[in-house]
Amino acid sequence: MINALTVDVEDWYHTNGLNIAKKDWRDLQSTVYPNTMKILDLFDELGVKATFFILGDVAKRFPRLVREIVTRGHEIGSHGMNHQLVSGQSIEEFKKDFKQSIAILEKIAKQKIKFYRAPSWSISEDRLEILSYLEKNGIICDSSLQPFKTPLSGINGIPTRPFKPIITGQKLDLVEFPPTIMRLHKHFSVPFAGGFYLRLFPWKVISKLLRIINKTRPGMVYIHPWELDSSIPRFKTSWLIQIIQYHRLHSTERTLRNLIHEFEFAPLGQVIKNQQNLHEAI
Numbered sequence: 001m002i003n004a005l006t007v008d009v010e011d012w013y014h015t016n017g018l019n020i021a022k023k024d025w026r027d028l029q030s031t032v033y034p035n036t037m038k039i040l041d042l043f044d045e046l047g048v049k050a051t052f053f054i055l056g057d058v059a060k061r062f063p064r065l066v067r068e069i070v071t072r073g074h075e076i077g078s079h080g081m082n083h084q085l086v087s088g089q090s091i092e093e094f095k096k097d098f099k100q101s102i103a104i105l106e107k108i109a110k111q112k113i114k115f116y117r118a119p120s121w122s123i124s125e126d127r128l129e130i131l132s133y134l135e136k137n138g139i140i141c142d143s144s145l146q147p148f149k150t151p152l153s154g155i156n157g158i159p160t161r162p163f164k165p166i167i168t169g170q171k172l173d174l175v176e177f178p179p180t181i182m183r184l185h186k187h188f189s190v191p192f193a194g195g196f197y198l199r200l201f202p203w204k205v206i207s208k209l210l211r212i213i214n215k216t217r218p219g220m221v222y223i224h225p226w227e228l229d230s231s232i233p234r235f236k237t238s239w240l241i242q243i244i245q246y247h248r249l250h251s252t253e254r255t256l257r258n259l260i261h262e263f264e265f266a267p268l269g270q271v272i273k274n275q276q277n278l279h280e281a282i
């Protein structure tokens with residue numbers, strides 16, 4: 001079973017949890033360039049390719065980073081322009097944000113962008129028509145629907161495996177690839193395969209759960225460049241966000257190495273090739 005390996009290329013201050021105003025971003029220390037380079041070197045060393053969802057704000061500031069990701073043979077996708085929650089945007093605002101991010105990436109990378117991930121999995125239940133829009137605009141795989149609810153985003157009860165959505169009776173060809181979770185009950189799921197959850201659970205739990213998932217379906221791992229850097233600037237915020245943001249940052253690289261050693265990974269484009277005839281209504 002081949003799992004998808006994905007990276008959200010954004011700076012530590014872009015995260016929605018910290019909620020730092022865009023006007024303040026340039027006063028803060030950026031770490032996205034060196035930390036993404038660290039990931040690229042790690043992937044080269046371990047001989048693995050991934051999908052990098054790049055934030056428009058990062059691409060605009062560091063176009064050579066986009067070129068470096070492409071040159072090293074990875075797949076690229078859009079992570080939106082300014083890390084704004086899609087659920088908080090009007091459809092028109094979303095379209096503008098999406099188009100701007102695609103235009104920047106396509107200009108720098110000189111290739112069509114076919115992958116999209118909304119910031120913080122924020123395509124909400126009342127914004128599902130966006131999936132049809134993404135398909136019409138060349139996206140073949142979207143990774144924006146979280147199959148459980150958190151205060152920020154998520155939709156309870158949607159499929160946990162990759163699927164082709166049926167939106168108001170219309171079958172889409174676009175594949176939706178949700179973040180991997182173990183669903184124990186309709187209203188109780190255990191996310192374990194990305195971001196904070198990779199730092200929360202011991203390696204034995206992560207590997208055991210992914211093995212169970214891999215008996216029937218591919219999983220998807222996601223990380224952020226700042227998660228491999230325990231020296232990122234600390235920002236004063238609520239205790240919960242502090243934990244989500246800073247808990248065991250020193251462990252991310254080790255967990256990532258373990259994952260790549262023990263499981264098979266590829267970019268999303270390669271993983272979804274085996275995912276056919278998967279229509280499901282949501």
Ligand SMILES: [Zn+2]
Nearest residue numbers: 008010119120
């Ligand atoms: Zn993000």
